[in-house]
Structures are given as structure tokens and as C-alpha cells.
Amino acid sequence: MNLRFVEAYYWVVSLKSVSRAAQKLFITQSAMSSRIAALEQELGVLLLDRRDKQFRLTVAGMRFFNHAQRLLALQREIKGEMGGGSAQRAVSLRIGAIESVLHSWLIDWVHHMRQGNPDFELELTVETTPVLVDQIHRGALDIAFAALPAIGERLRSRPLPAMEMVFVGHAKTHRKRRYALADLAEGELLTFQRGSQPHVALLDLFRDAGVELPRVHNISSISAMVQLVEHGFGIATLPLAAVQRLSERVPLKPLKCEAALPPLPVHASYREDPTSAVAQGVVDAVLTYIGVPPNHRKKR
The missing domain is CATH 3.40.190.10 (Periplasmic binding protein-like II)
Incomplete structure (x- = not known):
């Protein structure tokens, strides 16, 4: 079973959209549809209900999504244990932030991050909190630093120190x-x-x-x-x-x-990703950089 196709299916279900999943994985929508179709052919079942424009999973699709999460998590675990994830490669992050974060610690942190990760690639969006929360929900951002947390299925948020x-x-x-x-x-x-x-x-x-x-x-x-x-x-x-x-x-x-x-509350929000710990690791790095002790870090 091609795990790239499993990953494609995971993101289609997580984002409830073929087009948004394609954007997340930097492939075309047609390529994404082809991966899902190939996976369905291999499994011998339909995973997505395509009878109307509403996004729906079939019963088999719901069952396979649980397997997909376990397969991707196991792949990540094996790579970590066997050293397959240790090779240096470019890390690309889509980060969104409110202006208050941008004008306080974000630029210094990006400079700090770049020093330890010379291949780090940044796509930065500066927007209002409602826009950032919506983009996290749609999968258009990997991490958002906003005044409100993003709440939803497979979304995680951590409080940062409030700003005076x-x-x-x-x-x-x-x-x-x-x-x-x-x-x-x-x-x-x-x-x-x-x-x-x-x-x-x-x-x-x-x-x-x-x-x-x-x-x-x-x-x-x-x-x-x-x-x-x-x-x-x-x-x-x-x-x-x-x-x-x-x-x-x-x-x-x-x-x-x-x-x-x-004070102005600030929250870091990101989406769970069984294929990578990059987003969670970046949030941990931010918390360390701005001086939040490990025992004070709450995850939602």
C-alpha cells in the first residue's frame, strides 16, 4: 500500500476537502483525486461518497480513516527509530500571526530559528484573529498565533503569555x-x-x-x-x-x-499531523524561546 496515497486520504478527511488537501500537500487537485481513486481501487471499496457536492465519507471510508491514522503514526515511529527521519531536509512552515505578535517576539524568533535550521522556509501571513482561526480550520496554515484558540476536531492549542x-x-x-x-x-x-x-x-x-x-x-x-x-x-x-x-x-x-x-491573550494553534511532529515541535520551540517553563505548558 502506497503510504503517500494514505497520507492524501488522511488530509482529505481531516480538511473535509480534496482541494484544500491538495494545497496542503502542494499537489494539484487532479493528482489528489487520482491518489484517492488509486487507494479505493486497491482496497476494493469506495471511501468518499461522490453523489452530490457535500463532503461525505462512506462507512468503509470512516473505518479506513482510523487505519490511516495508525499507519501514518507507525510510519513516523519506524522512521524515528530507524533513523530515517534524521536526514536534513528543508522545513517549510505556513505560519499566521496577529500584528501584536509580529511586532513583539516573532521576528526575533524567526531569526533564531533560521540560525539553527538554515533550510527553514517560511510562509508568513499577518491577519486578524478571525481570519487566522478560519485558515487553521481550512488547513491553509500550519500554525497560528492569535488572540483566540482554534477549536475543533484534531486541532490543538496552547496558551502563550498574555501581552501587557x-x-x-x-x-x-x-x-x-x-x-x-x-x-x-x-x-x-x-x-x-x-x-x-x-x-x-x-x-x-x-x-x-x-x-x-x-x-x-x-x-x-x-x-x-x-x-x-x-x-x-x-x-x-x-x-x-x-x-x-x-x-x-x-x-x-x-x-x-x-x-x-x-492584557491581550495569545494562543498557538495547530493541527494534529500523524506524519510529522514539526508543527508541535515548533510550538514547543516558541514556548521555550519566550520563556514558558515546561510544567506550565497546557495542551488542549
Whole structure:
């Protein structure tokens, strides 16, 4: 039995789509369909119900999927034990991240990763949390670092340290030692897109304090927010780690405030892969790099 065909079937079922599985394995859709057809011919049963456009498995297909997982896991185990997986080969990863992660530790980690893995190939997507979670579900990403975990069958997520959020102003314009929420409400406030955790947290903070917040601008880009603050447009809510990096070249200043913004949660999500431990290993490497002790790592 050709295990490449078994792997093709595993990803078709996991992603519930022939086309998405083909993208995952970097082959054409017709080649993917041919592999499934060849596997069905060898087994003597139909694995996929092709009577309409909805994705369905046959009874035999459901039974064989369990066997496929075991076969691929056994192949990985044998390669590991016999040394077949030790040869150096290029590692290609499709990583997605929210901008807060990009502007804090992600670039430094990529540089660190590249030093130990010179053949490392990166496909990086920077998007909002809803988009990243959807792409993980569709198999368009291998790993996503987002404000929410991806939840679903054969999906795994791990919490990363939450990011401290701060109010940020222009270093030369905002000179007060300490700001009240009422002071901030007098100007323009910038935060992330409507409905995001930072946006909701900002509204809740002012509402709970009984301070009217007349105007909030929703900006999906940290770079755009930074430029607006730099040009005196207003005060932004940003991760402290990103501000510390950006303030080396832009006149930004974290503002001390009477009330603290809630931290921004971050989760690493990835899909189980019986053929490879690369995604799980990368998440472990990220947790080590950002200083999460092994006994504090929770897997969902």
C-alpha cells in the first residue's frame, strides 16, 4: 500500500476537502483525486461518497480513516527509530500571526530559528484573529498565533503569555506623569478593529469607570496606528512589548494611567499531523524561546 496515497486520504478527511488537501500537500487537485481513486481501487471499496457536492465519507471510508491514522503514526515511529527521519531536509512552515505578535517576539524568533535550521522556509501571513482561526480550520496554515484558540476536531492549542497592553502617546507631546481616564477621553483614541479583544476591553474599561468615551478609531494595523500617533492624531492602545521595540525608532511613549488595560491573550494553534511532529515541535520551540517553563505548558 502506497503510504503517500494514505497520507492524501488522511488530509482529505481531516480538511473535509480534496482541494484544500491538495494545497496542503502542494499537489494539484487532479493528482489528489487520482491518489484517492488509486487507494479505493486497491482496497476494493469506495471511501468518499461522490453523489452530490457535500463532503461525505462512506462507512468503509470512516473505518479506513482510523487505519490511516495508525499507519501514518507507525510510519513516523519506524522512521524515528530507524533513523530515517534524521536526514536534513528543508522545513517549510505556513505560519499566521496577529500584528501584536509580529511586532513583539516573532521576528526575533524567526531569526533564531533560521540560525539553527538554515533550510527553514517560511510562509508568513499577518491577519486578524478571525481570519487566522478560519485558515487553521481550512488547513491553509500550519500554525497560528492569535488572540483566540482554534477549536475543533484534531486541532490543538496552547496558551502563550498574555501581552501587557498600554496607552501610547507621542513622547514629546504627552508629558503628564499620570493620566486619568477622563484625560484620555478628551482626545482621539485608537485601538484595533471593531469587536477585537483590545477594542472590547477599551470600551469596558471606560464604561466600568463611568467615563463617557465619545470617539474611538478602529485601526487594524499597528504600523498605521504608530504613524497616526507619531503625527499627533491621538493615543493608541498597543502591546507594551511592541512599543518597546518600536520606540527605538519612533517617538512613542507608554502613558502611566490610573486604570490598566486588560492584557491581550495569545494562543498557538495547530493541527494534529500523524506524519510529522514539526508543527508541535515548533510550538514547543516558541514556548521555550519566550520563556514558558515546561510544567506550565497546557495542551488542549
